[in-house]
Amino acid sequence: MSRLVTHRQLRAEGFDAHEVSRKVSAGSFHRIRRGVYLDGEPKDDRVGRYLVQCCAVLARCGPETVLSHASAAAAWGLPLPWAALGTVHVIQPRRKGGRSRAGVCVHRAKLGDDACLRFGHRVTTLPRTLVDLGRSLDLGWAVAAMDDALHHQRCAHHELATALRDQAGRPGCRGAARAVALADHRSESVGESLSRVLLVQAGLGPDELQHEFPHSNGVDRVDFWWECGVVGEFDGQLKYRAQAMPGMSPDEVLWAEKQREDRLRRRGLVVVRWTWDELLHQPEVVVARIREALATARAAPRPS
Incomplete structure (x- = not known):
């Protein structure tokens, strides 16, 4: 089974820099991001490869960092436009010093109860993720994600309304409110x-x-x-x-x-x-x- 490992973990397991380089050259290790490697075969689908990138970013961050926006949506299996799979989104507490960089967008926010584990990865809860999509994606795709969650009974409309109320005043909330108002469990695709x-x-x-x-x-x-x-x-x-x-x-x-x-x-x-x-x-x-x-x-x- 494939696993993500950091350079620090490999050192702790007895690998030196030369051995890591040899494994990368041989194709048994795949460098995902600086200091993060995939030990095993890479995913062969676009969303799968994107999720590996998301997990690689998390592996380099502290325990308070969570996947958010499109990255959390991918972890939840929500529909997304391909263009959204180019950037990894994370939320960190305001006091943390990390910054956005190439391929990674760092959002500053208090999460409270809006974080959970999804397949062992730290992500925003489904209602919070959907509202964040409403704030950041165009209306059509935001509604598509909400419809999907409602149709499969993974989220209730009142949970979306609560999550929206909790984000009141944040940029994009007007668009998110419109998406929540349009969301409908009867939509099937x-x-x-x-x-x-x-x-x-x-x-x-x-x-x-x-x-x-x-x-x-x-x-x-x-x-x-x-x-x-x-x-x-x-x-x-x-x-x-x-x-x-x-x-x-x-x-x-x-x-x-x-x-x-x-x-x-x-x-x-x-x-x-x-x-x-x-x-x-x-x-x-x-x-x-x-x-x-x-x-x-x-x-x-x-x-x-």
């Missing part, structure tokens, strides 16, 4: 969360999430529902996999989805779909498509 924030910001917020339409063989549940008769669906591959029953082929899943959409359209509903690529790179196209669908639905009488 990052794409749905980012889509909802995009639509709310465009003044096109849906009337309901995960609205259900019963039919003779079950229920059709949709991502977004506007009462004028418009259905919005974020097309993510995870949704198709989740809908697939064991033994169903991709073609069978797509056919079932087509039948589902046909049922919705037979109700006289306007169905609008968008993809990850459109959401991330052409959000104005998504907004225009929804706006047009709403105008069409409001202008046309719906069948009863």
Whole structure:
């Protein structure tokens, strides 16, 4: 099993500088940061490599230092944009003398009861982490993280409100308050969360999430529902996999989805779909498509 070791620990175990250098050259030790090495194989995924960097920073800090912001979010397994994985964030007491440096952002704050252990690492609690994300990330990703925690029942909305109240007056609290107000446990994916924030910001917020339409063989549940008769669906591959029953082929899943959409359209509903690529790179196209669908639905009488 891989482990992080500091230069001081290696000296205590009997390694001298030359032996450490030889192990680094041989690939059995991997230098993570100055004075911190990974004894074993490095992680092969982006978040895993980032967490190793986070742990390496902690290994060089005192016991009062905790991972925070995006770094704590990665430890909690929350969704994050790739751009957030470039800097390690830690909180230290105001009296400590450490400073931000390349790749490390040091925040000064009192933690009180807002610190805990996560897989043996010192991190901010989940509610505090989510509020810190609300203060530091853009609104869409902050809401996505909160939605994820609420949906999986890892955090309650009143805990977010309490953590927000405890951070009152700190920079970014207004953005965090907006994220808390928008957070919704019914959102089932990052794409749905980012889509909802995009639509709310465009003044096109849906009337309901995960609205259900019963039919003779079950229920059709949709991502977004506007009462004028418009259905919005974020097309993510995870949704198709989740809908697939064991033994169903991709073609069978797509056919079932087509039948589902046909049922919705037979109700006289306007169905609008968008993809990850459109959401991330052409959000104005998504907004225009929804706006047009709403105008069409409001202008046309719906069948009863």
